Amino acid sequence: MTTWIPRLTRRSPVHDLLEAMHPVWTEVQGMAAVLRFSDPEQEGRRKGRLGLADLSCLPRLGLKGAGVLAWLRGNGLQAAEALYAVTPIEEHGILVRIDREEVILEDGLQGQVVSRIRDRLSANPPGVYRVERQEASFLLTGSRTNQVLSQTCGHDFRESAGQVVLSRVAGVSCRLLQTEASGIPGLRIWLDPSYSVYLWETLLGIVREDGGDAVGLSCLYPGLLSASSRKG
Numbered sequence: 551m552t553t554w555i556p557r558l559t560r561r562s563p564v565h566d567l568l569e570a571m572h573p574v575w576t577e578v579q580g581m582a583a584v585l586r587f588s589d590p591e592q593e594g595r596r597k598g599r600l601g602l603a604d605l606s607c608l609p610r611l612g613l614k615g616a617g618v619l620a621w622l623r624g625n626g627l628q629a630a631e632a633l634y635a636v637t638p639i640e641e642h643g644i645l646v647r648i649d650r651e652e653v654i655l656e657d658g659l660q661g662q663v664v665s666r667i668r669d670r671l672s673a674n675p676p677g678v679y680r681v682e683r684q685e686a687s688f689l690l691t692g693s694r695t696n697q698v699l700s701q702t703c704g705h706d707f708r709e710s711a712g713q714v715v716l717s718r719v720a721g722v723s724c725r726l727l728q729t730e731a732s733g734i735p736g737l738r739i740w741l742d743p744s745y746s747v748y749l750w751e752t753l754l755g756i757v758r759e760d761g762g763d764a765v766g767l768s769c770l771y772p773g774l775l776s777a778s779s780r781k782g
């Protein structure tokens with residue numbers, strides 16, 4: 551399979567590992583992202599059983615300071631009262647309150663909230679400070695997700711439904727969020743990029759031992775397949 555790798559301004563922390571698997575690429579939010587690794591129907595089936603995807607292309611932004619919650623409200627964004635609670639924002643993005651005066655925003659595939667908020671920060675609102683968030687972001691998806699977690703993470707997610715949790719996965723400190731799409735369970739994983747290669751390789755090895763493999767964005771976001779597939 552040939553590859554197309556655009557010259558873009560952002561790069562996944564695991565780009566080199568993905569490139570070595572000779573995927574078909576697409577562009578998402580200014581980053582080269584994997585559209586698919588193999589046959590779309592095969593990846594669709596894999597998504598339902600066990601797959602691992604790189605979602606580092608989704609832009610995210612941290613904000614902190616005494617004025618941050620009020621400023622966000624003035625911009626149409628309401629953070630949850632509870633720490634680590636997740637608030638949906640437009641285009642499948644999320645807003646997470648991680649401290650009394652600190653939040654993280656992450657856009658969905660086509661969301662523009664992060665770029666809009668970045669632009670509005672140029673006015674230097676009082677009591678609001680930008681925090682760069684360059685984490686790697688992965689998704690475990692499928693009915694066998696819990697089997698992977700049983701080997702790598704000791705957290706009991708029954709105690710934290712709908713919340714981001716801080717825990718270790720294969721010894722790496724991560725932020726984790728259980729998800730579900732069309733009845734298919736999943737787990738979002740965010741981590742420091744310096745550990746991303748190790749964790750991707752570790753998780754992919756476990757996934758493959760259980761009959762799964764890496765998957766691209768086309769099986770997670772089917773509209774991408776016809777809209778943005780490109781090969782070199």
